[in-house]
Amino acid sequence: MYLKSRVKVxxxxxxxxxxxxxxxxxxTTRLISEIVNNKVKMYPKEAMEKIMVALEVKDVGELFTTVEEADDK
Known part of the structure; x- marks a missing residue:
């Protein structure tokens, strides 16, 4: 099971x-792009907190969904 970013949504x-x-x-726009496109291996805590504030998200679970397989392709 893998985490997939919902930031694009x-x-x-x-x-x-x-x-x-x-x-x-x-x-940086590069980091945002990497998060949106699921290119990061580890999500920086401070970056995710800033994104939560900017998007007015109360629960970190709203930023991710789980998928069965990594879709790196």
Whole structure:
């Protein structure tokens, strides 16, 4: 079982771009892109906290979903 980021979905629901999120959080657009596209192996705690604040998410579980297999392809 693997964690998959839901940040792309949350951005769409809020009509925000990755660039908007980067500006709001102070994170790099590269890191935001890597999180959105599930390219990170370890999620930086501080980055996820900033994303939660920016997206007004109360539970870290809203940022992720679980999948049976990694879809690295």
């Amino acid at each position: 949350l951005l769409a629901e809020r009509d925000m771009s990755q660039k908007d999120l980067a500006e709001k959080t102070g994170l």
